[in-house]
Amino acid sequence: MELSPRRRRMLKHVVEEYVATAVPVSSDIIVRRYEPTLSSATVRNELAQLEELGLISHPHTSAGRVPTDAGYRFFVEHLMASEVPTPGEQRTIRHQFHQVEPDVDRWAHLASSVLANAVRTAAVVTPLTSSRARVRRVGLLRVQDTVALVTVVLHSGAVRQHIVHLDTPSERDDLDCIGNKLTDVLDGRTATAVTTLAEGLGGAERQAALAVARILEQADRQTFEGVYYEGLGHVLSQPEFTYSQKAVPLVQVLERSQMVGKLLSEALHVSGVQVVIGAEHPIEEMRETSAVLA
Incomplete structure (x- = not known):
């Protein structure tokens, strides 16, 4: 799918604003915070085009838009900037691992804590395993x-x-x-x-x-029974979870190693990093979330 530069910017604004606030994004918000040189009418027209393409949706109770799974997917594959830990952060991480006895389980536990604090959300780590059973x-x-x-x-x-x-x-x-x-x-x-x-x-x-x-x-x-997770506090502090019960299914999944294993086993299908978004999740309780597997 090809989008014009302006339309790509509009989708980026909607995704980033909605992720930050969990509030449907209006054209006025986009003009005021991101595109002061454009009129609200111009922004509304661009948002309408993105909606026709299935990249955003328009909840009937709100004048704003929210990203769809397809919109998140386009953002991940085409609009999201990659970030690398700073040299200082890398030194801190190396130091933390040097302080721990070289044991696979201890490293996995520490990795979950370090990762959760780095990305400010829940992190799940399992010790190194062999490939899928054959x-x-x-x-x-x-x-x-x-x-x-x-x-x-x-x-x-x-x-x-x-x-x-x-x-x-x-x-x-x-x-x-x-x-x-x-x-x-x-x-x-x-x-x-x-x-x-x-x-x-x-x-x-x-x-x-x-x-x-x-x-x-x-x-x-x-294979994934030894699972370590950290960062539930970060999840519960996210705006979409603050005043709702949406976090309950996610917490229940993380507390059940068998269900986490089902999710992590998907990572063995592909090499590198895989992003699972919304309805792509094999676990129904996680279809309101996204996960990065590696």
């Missing part, structure tokens, strides 16, 4: 006519098991064949890839493959 070997053991125990050996060496209820009876030899086939086609695959491949299978093979996917998903979630 299949090395699959085996099926007959328990009853229509019940089998699915055993998965992961590339990490861990062994996980899951009971699966089959739609039709299966003999031991049939289950051995299924295990051998799944080992061949699923070797090295992650939960997402296994789920995709399972859709092309049928019968007991599909059911067993979906059980493998569940095992991998569970292993990925448990």
Whole structure:
């Protein structure tokens, strides 16, 4: 999407003003604080165009505009200036880590505190982990006519098991064949890839493959059980949370390591920094917020 320089400025003003105040942004505010050489009519026209593009919305109870998820996304990708800690801040951070025993968990705990204070919001840190769980070997053991125990050996060496209820009876030899086939086609695959491949299978093979996917998903979630978070006070001081209950779902998520693990696991899909905005969140309770994953 291409925007004129003026329209880009207008969107930037709306995002930054709304983030700072949590109050819908009017054309008068933009003229008074950012664009004194423009008329309110000109600004209103630009805001109307941004609204047509879906970058801002116009709450019916207010004369001002607020950014949409698409507006925030455009801001992040095209308008937001990058910031680097000052040399003094970098020295302070290095000094803090030098004062701590070189232990992964201690460093993760300190990192959450340092990051929260640096960005003035909540920060969540998990100790370094390996990449997503991957299949090395699959085996099926007959328990009853229509019940089998699915055993998965992961590339990490861990062994996980899951009971699966089959739609039709299966003999031991049939289950051995299924295990051998799944080992061949699923070797090295992650939960997402296994789920995709399972859709092309049928019968007991599909059911067993979906059980493998569940095992991998569970292993990925448990990877993030050691979670450290700091900065809830910074969150509660934000204007949108001061006089409302909007912060309650966010606090509840941060207090549940399994849900935090679900969020952090998204970071393993991509390298570098990922910004998750609003409805993009895999966790419904966080869809009023944004998160930066790295």
